[in-house]
Amino acid sequence: MTGDRHLLVMLPPHDQRTAPWPARLESAVPAIRVVRPETREETIEALGRADAAYGALPAELLPYAGRLRWLQSPQAGPPPGFYYPELVRHPVRVTNMRDTYxxxxxxxxxxxxxxxxxxxxxxxxxxxxxxxxxxxxxxxxxxxxxxxxxxxxxxxxxxxxxxxxxxxxxxxxxxxxxxxxxxxxxxxxxxxxxxxxxxxxxxxxxxxxxxxxxxxxxxxxxxxxxxxxxxxxxxxxxxxxxxxxxxxxxxxxxxxxxxxxxxxxxxxxxxxxxxxxxxxxxxTPHVAGAGPHADERRLAVLLDNAKRFTEGKPLINEVEKANWY
The missing domain is CATH 3.40.50.720 (NAD(P)-binding Rossmann-like Domain)
Incomplete structure (x- = not known):
């Protein structure tokens, strides 16, 4: 935590569509602070203080995330390699975006x-x-x-x-x-x-x-x-x-x-x-999920889980990490 607020790190690389999310998260969940680092050095520094993260956390950055307790995947089914052995063994809880599309x-x-x-x-x-x-x-x-x-x-x-x-x-x-x-x-x-x-x-x-x-x-x-x-x-x-x-x-x-x-x-x-x-x-080229409101639905899941996390309530869409889903 930073002060009396939980720190959530939005991991790079970033999608510009998520640029407004930090302000919206902090407005909707006052108990959370959001940072959106751009460089590897900024990411490592932020992860050292982070309670939560959004995005894919590479294996080489996991050792820096000693305080991390929750990781929100940006997808329902993240790409191969998202769930590597060290992440599976780590106590961090992982949630995904299933049911949004x-x-x-x-x-x-x-x-x-x-x-x-x-x-x-x-x-x-x-x-x-x-x-x-x-x-x-x-x-x-x-x-x-x-x-x-x-x-x-x-x-x-x-x-x-x-x-x-x-x-x-x-x-x-x-x-x-x-x-x-x-x-x-x-x-x-x-x-x-x-x-x-x-x-x-x-x-x-x-x-x-x-x-x-x-x-x-x-x-x-x-x-x-x-x-x-x-x-x-x-x-x-x-x-x-x-x-x-x-x-x-x-x-x-x-x-x-x-x-x-x-x-x-x-x-x-x-x-x-x-x-x-x-x-x-x-x-068709992996477009079954295409349609309106996708970003708002993903943000809604993140907002809901951020609120639950700060209140100590069960998270939605929690993953069995060993099974990747």
């Missing part, structure tokens, strides 16, 4: 699902040709009221996607490690160990998982081989959960109908990657 990500997911269901990737390519080639065959579309969706990860985003799909008449099942009650619209909720048993029954597999030690590479060649050749895969969670080489091979061999991806193992997806050129793949 639920409506945006769910809407984007439904856009991907509907695009695949109605064959829009093909018609988009035809438009560029230009080519008038309507397909009236019965199997040209996926009738959502007649299919089963398996949502892998039924947190806020997965639950909302399931609710929206159920409104189309789709039978929705879920897989989740934490949830114990099926969300509204879901017919069943299964434990992760049931994934292999449920994949062969699904027409749509929608992955909304965070990147954790347990989800990395979850959708691999073996699990893709369990899916129906008429099934579609959608990933809006984290790219590291789906092995792209295995997905490419499955598509090459006709083991899947199509895929829609917003996240990738490597981002940006390399220009030479074969998925770019596939007519059965729909790609």
């Amino acid at each position: 639920t409506d945006h990500v769910a809407a984007h997911t439904m856009a991907l699902v509907l695009a695949l269901a109605r064959g829009l990737p093909r018609y988009t390519r035809d438009q560029l040709a230009p080519l008038w080639a309507p397909d009236w065959s019965p199997d040209a579309v996926i009738p959502l009221p007649e299919v089963r969706a398996l949502i892998v990860g039924t947190g806020a985003v997965g639950a909302e996607v399931g609710r929206l799909l159920a409104a189309f008449g789709t039978e929705v099942e879920g897989i989740d490690a934490r949830q114990t009650v099926a969300p509204p619209g879901f017919t069943r909720l299964h434990r992760p160990e049931r994934l292999e048993a449920r994949l062969p029954e699904a027409d749509l597999v929608i992955v909304t998982l965070p990147h954790t030690p347990h989800t990395e590479g979850l959708i691999n060649a073996e699990r893709l081989a369990l899916m129906k050749p008429t099934a579609c895969l959608v990933n809006v969670g984290r790219g590291q959960t789906v092995r792209l080489d295995a997905l490419t091979e499955a598509l090459d061999k006709g083991r899947l109908r199509a895929a829609a991806l917003d996240v990738f193992e490597t981002e940006p997806l390399p220009a030479q990657h074969p998925l770019w050129r596939r007519p059965d793949v729909l790609i």
